[in-house]
Amino acid sequence: MTTKQTITPFQVELTAPDISAYRASNVGIDYVTRYDSGKPGPHVIVQALTHGNELSGAITLDYLFNQNFQPTCGVVSFIFANVAAYQMWDPANPDGNRYVEEDFNRVWSDEVLKGPRDSVELRRARELVAYIDTADYLLDLHSMSAPSAPLMVCGVRPKGGQKSINLSAKIGLPEWLMVDTGHANGLRMIERGAFGDPNKHNTAILLEAGQHWEKACEQIARETTLQFLKVTGVATAEWGDSRCSLPALEQKVVQVTEGYAAKSLDFQWLDIYNGLEVIEKAGTALAEDAGHTLRSPYDNAVLIMPTRSQRFTVGSTMVRFGRVESIA
Ligand SMILES: [Zn+2]
DSSP states (O other), X not given: OOOOOOOOOSOOOSOOOOOGGGOOOSSSSTTEEEEEOSSSOOEEEEEEOSSTTOHHHHHHHHHHHHTTOOOSSSEXXXXXXXXXXXXXXXXXXXXXXXXXXXXXXGOOSHHHHTSSOOOHHHHHHHHHHXXXXXXXXXXXXXXXXXXXXXXXXXXXXXXXXXXXXXXXXXXXXXXXXXXXOOOTTOOOGGGSGGGGOTTSOOEEEEEEEEETTOTHHHHHHHHHHHHHHHHTTSSOHHHHHXXXXXXXXXXXXXXXXXXXXXXXXXXXXSSOOOSOOEEOSTTOEEEEETTXXXXXXXXXXXEEOOOOOSOOOTTOEEEEEEEEEOOO
């Protein structure tokens, strides 16, 4: 597969923490740390580094370790997921280590996990899956290629999407909650098993904290995680709130209706789009792609996560379109 590679247009403002001290595990899986309060309560997982170059999740877990976080009830686990990709981090080529061989967040169907295929990412996913499946609540920390406002990916309706919206509404961050149609090229962790079953309580959410390397990502990821630990009941309100300063915002739900996959490596945006722009008129030309013009599909279409990364392949999702709805 050919991948387009050019110079990234974004500054790296974040510093990748040294996570080597977190390799030693108390559950026998490298880079998984479990805190058991000894009291009844949910199993709450915070995962960082599903994508190797998304630093704010690793910075958040490093912060929680340094704060000596201990759950007041239940069990909390911190996971650094694709450490092999993270170890390839090079601030001079920050787009270069999203994954080693394949996207770690597209391998989570049982069919793929139990299938014959092999890759660095599949080996790690096979190591983690049984543990992930014990989560009552999961927060997966990510960031985006474009400097979009942060958003919570709430999975698919009618599967787990509504549970994830409800949990995000309790967290109160971020402003934008997105329900989508999944990824055609593979199941994400937040959709697998009980997370994707509307009749089970298990709930997973995925935070896109902002542009991968911008300073603001750090605070969004940290405070969303603190509020997540609070609303799942494993941290006290006092402990969580005393470490937060972001104002509560009125949240909006955007329902993704469709995505657009690159037809060629010549895909070019016609303007600078960062995400969450509302395109007033249907048919507005947005990008050129091998003689094809990408146009907005309906009036007031919201652009979601337009890819600003120069590392994409034919078939990569370049943007999604959505409609805003009220949270009720
Ligand atoms: Zn990601």
